[in-house]
Amino acid sequence: MGSSVCEEAPLLNLTPEHEMFRQSVRRFVEREINPYIDKWEADKCYPGRELFPKLGELGALGPSYPEEYGGGGGDYAYNYLMSEELGQAAALGVPMGIMVHTDMATPALAQFGSEELKQKFLVPAIQGKLISAIAVSEPDAGSDVASLTTSAVSDGDHYIINGSKMWITNGTQADFVVTLMRTTPGNSAKGMSLVVVPTDSEGFKVSRSIDKMGNHSSDTAALTYENVRVPKSFCIGEEGRGFQLQMQQFQKERLVGTGLALGGMDRCLSMTAQYCKERKTFGKPIIENQYVHFRLAELRTEVELLRQMAHHCTNQIIAGQDCTRDVSMAKLKAGRLCREVADACIQFHGGMGYAEEYPMARYYRDARLLSIGAGADEIMLTILARMEGYI
Ligand SMILES: Cc1cc2nc3c(=O)[nH]c(=O)nc-3n(C[C@H](O)[C@H](O)[C@H](O)COP(=O)(O)OP(=O)(O)OC[C@H]3O[C@@H](n4cnc5c(N)ncnc54)[C@H](O)[C@@H]3O)c2cc1C
CATH class of the missing domain: 2.40.110.10 (Butyryl-CoA Dehydrogenase, subunit A, domain 2)
Incomplete structure (x- = not known):
């Protein structure tokens, strides 16, 4: 098993350029983030001042912002793909810091900011010279x-x-x-x-x-x-008009939050399946217990359904449509599903799931944020209940 965003998700219309970008973010995570992440976790901060210029050079701090401001000029699928790739990092804190900069703090600036503001703040933000x-x-x-x-x-x-x-x-x-x-x-x-x-x-x-x-x-x-x-x-x-602009900006925040969660769930489910194939109890690999492989298959199904919804929301943004309803559903589901996935992955690792030397405990803690940040689950439910006409 294992999941490739591109191969398993035909809903997004991805070009070879999208795929190259995705691979470059993946390599960046492997080379520039994962080897240092334990130190940054201990420091309680990642070094944005060092990391952002490198991300800027990679073209990852504004892949869909206009080229005239130093952006990549691509569609929003680039940002979304970046979220899934960053979500596979060995901790979710650094990816969140990066995506706050790219998809939560700067979208309104890029779309509605004056020329003065864009030159002063957006251009250096895309270069990684300023952190937002x-x-x-x-x-x-x-x-x-x-x-x-x-x-x-x-x-x-x-x-x-x-x-x-x-x-x-x-x-x-x-x-x-x-x-x-x-x-x-x-x-x-x-x-x-x-x-x-x-x-x-x-x-x-x-x-x-x-x-x-x-x-x-x-x-x-x-x-x-x-x-x-x-x-x-x-x-x-x-x-x-700030409230309206922020409500609009929240939609991207909720979508990339879902992408980060999906990347993390991909990683945890793959690692757990591998662990369960290798670890034996009662003379056979843990994965051979029907309960274990059924549970993993069930969770994988839910992850893939959620991915389709996230890709659909990405397409809505690319088409200039309002994605509030669907992205609220996606974000709600993502927050709940990553808690379930983290819990199952810990369970199937046994004591090692509870130990800091395996990544599951960290994922469990990191993923818990999604049901609170960017609008708690109950706020997503309120938005949805209103949009469905229930209240
Ligand atoms: C690690 C982290 C990073 C964050 N980053 C940012 C950031 O960069 N920028 C930023 O602006 N904010 C950020 N936030 C804040 C985040 O968006 C808020 O925590 C979130 O919106 C919830 O607000 P609150 O914490 O004040 O909870 P409260 O508003 O006090 O709500 C507490 C709980 O009450 C319940 N509740 C509230 N209202 C209702 C309702 N109407 N119906 C039913 N139940 C309800 C929910 O269960 C909710 O979780 C961050 C939060 C965390 C923890």
Whole structure:
């Protein structure tokens, strides 16, 4: 067995160029990430400053962004394929840090940012010279994005920003943080804007680094903004449209989150099947127990069904269609399925599944995030219940 994204997934219309890109990301994971990942897990941070220029050189930091800004000019299948490949890395923290930069913090900037913003932030982000983060969540506003309180008041042609953000991936090392804030007072989804905040701005502070259950190689920070002065021209798109832009940006975040989960599940299921073929109990390989091979076959089936859904969502994005419903379903299923897969893989490894020397325990911890981050399962269910007309 073993899965090749390309061979097993005819839904995406992949060209030899897509395949070459996929292989180059795979080699990058093997050469530039996996050999160092244990150290980065122990450091509780990956070295973005070293890694991003190499990714930039590979063309992996903006494969579908326009060539005039240094991007690859390809379709969104490149980004999606990258997520599945990065998901096969030996820990999910570094892939998450990379994909926050490529698919969560920069899509709105690339699509709606002014020429000034794109030259100043997008071009160096694609080159890997600048690291980005996306700051939506706050200590008192996570699932309920519309209740956030970080605010900007107008001062001539500048904003003065005050507030705090929580759980920000890449937060300790980002050069700029795309921040969702209120530019018009109120307490609803209206009057918010997405503003690029350079982290060397006076009054911007990383208040603390958050120690987590998993994704150890990815840094996660709490941020404070105290009278941070930023030009109004750093607002992405029209002032007051930030909530809508962020909701749109979330769709890519949820899709690549699903891709990362699929890559991780591919890796864990393959490793577990191999382990069960080699390990013997009661005089025969564990895999020969019908319960074991049935369970693995069942999980593989679910993984492949989910992959088809993720590829369908990728096609929707390529066609310029709204994928909110289908990607919410995919992300919900991905979060739940990777918990099931991780649990089964640990179980079939026995004691070794529980030991840190085998990768299953780390995957179990890392994968748990997906049902919480980028909108918890219950938020996906709320979106779906609304779209289906149940509520
Ligand atoms: C490791 C990590 C990295 C992250 N990276 C980022 C990042 O880079 N940028 C960023 O902006 N945010 C980031 N987040 C934040 C993440 O998006 C939030 O944690 C998530 O949206 C949930 O918000 P919350 O933690 O405030 O939980 P809460 O909103 O307090 O919700 C807690 C739980 O309550 C339940 N719940 C909430 N609302 C409802 C409802 N309406 N119906 C039923 N149940 C409900 C759910 O089970 C939910 O999990 C990250 C989080 C983590 C853990």
